[in-house]
Amino acid sequence: MKFQNIKRSTISHQVAETVRDAIVSGAYVPGDPLPTERALADEFGINRSSVREALRQLESWGLVEIRHGAGARVSDFLSTAGLQLLPFLLAPGGRLDPKLLFDLLELRVELLGFTAGHAANRADPPAIQELAACLGRLEAATDVEDVQVLDYAFFQQLVVMSGNRVLALLSNAIARVYLENRALFSMMYVGGLDTGPHRRTLEAVGQGDATGARAAMAEYGASALGRLR
Amino acid sequence: MKFQNIKRSTISHQVAETVRDAIVSGAYVPGDPLPTERALADEFGINRSSVREALRQLESWGLVEIRHGAGARVSDFLSTAGLQLLPFLLAPGGRLDPKLLFDLLELRVELLGFTAGHAANRADPPAIQELAACLGRLEAATDVEDVQVLDYAFFQQLVVMSGNRVLALLSNAIARVYLENRALFSMMYVGGLDTGPHRRTLEAVGQGDATGARAAMAEYGASALGRLR
DNA sequence: TGTCATAATTGGTCGGACCACCGGGCCACC
DNA sequence: GGTGGCCCGGTGGTCCGACCAATTATGACA
Structure with a gap:
């Protein structure tokens, strides 16, 4: 029996994975607005900083598009994301x-x-x-x-x-x-x-x-x- | 004459790009430790939060590996990163x-x-x-x-x-x-x-x-x- | 010399504050 | 009727300072 590596995860990673799965599974459709950073922080019961770090990750995956003052939208990832998805x-x-x-x-x-x-x-x-x-x-x-x-x-x-x-x-x-x-x-x-x-x-x-x-x-x-x- | 879109950039993106270029150009070699978050913040004259967001981006590019308590190291990106690099x-x-x-x-x-x-x-x-x-x-x-x-x-x-x-x-x-x-x-x-x-x-x-x-x-x-x- | 508690270092999370930008509504003006 | 200026609430961007958690270096002790 080999033990699996214990995966320690940060909050921001968990949030990123959760939202990522919600997006690729179709719960959000490209073009949909994501909840605001403050709303996500409330919903997950965490700090806004952690949410922001998660959003950066989602952004670099090509899953969301963030616009200063206007919120984040799910992007058409099938035509913007790469193989990492x-x-x-x-x-x-x-x-x-x-x-x-x-x-x-x-x-x-x-x-x-x-x-x-x-x-x-x-x-x-x-x-x-x-x-x-x-x-x-x-x-x-x-x-x-x-x-x-x-x-x-x-x-x-x-x-x-x-x-x-x-x-x-x-x-x-x-x-x-x-x-x-x-x-x-x-x-x-x-x-x-x-x-x-x-x-x-x-x-x-x-x-x-x-x-x-x-x-x-x-x-x-x-x-x-x-x-x- | 068509005007180009003005591209606005956040601090964390700029930091991520700067460090990314330093890594791919060889200034840091895989295995090298990155400066600490606090040091980077000092060096760039910005807040630690922005540095952290930049590090998340570098991490999701497969360029650095971050370990709680032990700092960030440049990873062997040629064998971990994908085509996004x-x-x-x-x-x-x-x-x-x-x-x-x-x-x-x-x-x-x-x-x-x-x-x-x-x-x-x-x-x-x-x-x-x-x-x-x-x-x-x-x-x-x-x-x-x-x-x-x-x-x-x-x-x-x-x-x-x-x-x-x-x-x-x-x-x-x-x-x-x-x-x-x-x-x-x-x-x-x-x-x-x-x-x-x-x-x-x-x-x-x-x-x-x-x-x-x-x-x-x-x-x-x-x-x-x-x-x- | 090796061990182990401890301190120092470093990333992770938090709460709150303020600034910059967007969108929409309103209004004066042409 | 259309245009531009203005204001205001909502939202992302940045900052600060504090404390927690994991790792690593330190040094006393056996």
Whole structure:
């Protein structure tokens, strides 16, 4: 039994999360005015400073727009927010949005291929060795949760090898989706993981075969996508 | 003559931007402790509340990690932050990072293809008509800045047509890169824009030809990438 | 030398005050 | 009828000073 990290949370974080969930779950519609800072402070029974800190957070998530003297409004976050919202949009109020998950995995297929292809182009021996080690650890794992983590580590190593920092940032954002909704993705791993595509990817990357690596990784992504239906 | 919107800024935003730039430009290295809230307030000559609001923002950008009683440390943002940092990483301290721009455009090629392909699969007549209108406006424009905006609008319409909401969030993030560094990308448009790929994309999307649409849009992205060298 | 209570440091929360800005209503003026 | 000036209540922005809570440094003691 491993203990979870105890998450200590500040009041402002809790408020931000509460209001954030209210917004993404549709309790507030884009354009709606938020209660005033003083009203929120009253409602939550906390100080206005804490509310303000929470609002700053909501603002930087792209969820609300604050105007001096005129209050805060819920913004049209689907056209202003970035991927940092995805973890919370995926299962608002505990209810999974299957279409959104499908969209994510669909895009992931593309990114997996892109990543593997560029990793093959730019790989150097030590990195390839590290990738092989990742694969070894993955194949040795039995616990579902470990498999999940190590599978992601394999992909992460490919991202590093690709040398594309924009891709790295993008993959950070996607990693958060996994972390926030770990249970959601565990279904992709029940009944064991076929590491065949991983092995073929490793081989192709080792030979600098970008086309092969891309195909192998895309195949893996597509199979995960297929398992969703 | 159109007047620009006057942008009013709060103190906390200014502080957040200042510290953010100091971090991404390397003045602080990941792991470094930030000055204490009280010290920052003194240094900037402002109140501690404003500093705290700024720190919340930096925290939600993934740039710093705050621990009760122990101060704030700069986090290893390249492995924790998401795409929302990209606009500022691209030209820290006014100096362009050409490799990062290359990485972005390289990834963009992939995304353009993905977007066009899926748009072709899911397009309906009114959306296609709107896409045609986008192309019309683009070809009618003469001002470089207008071309830049309308070129992006064409892509944005493809994103909408693809029906992939994750892609939409991703493209929001990338849009911010354009907006924050508009001048940087204007070079891609000097000497006019060849709208041939756009026209071929429109045609392919209209016929539901995913492969053709993907190829046309990828070609366009690759040409932009080539112009960078 | 190692341990542990304690003090100092630092972030978290609070209450209250005042300023800056927005929106709407009102009114004089053209 | 329309325009601009003016005022006023509501709301966000900033400040101050105080105290609480967690961490870290300190130093006495065994």
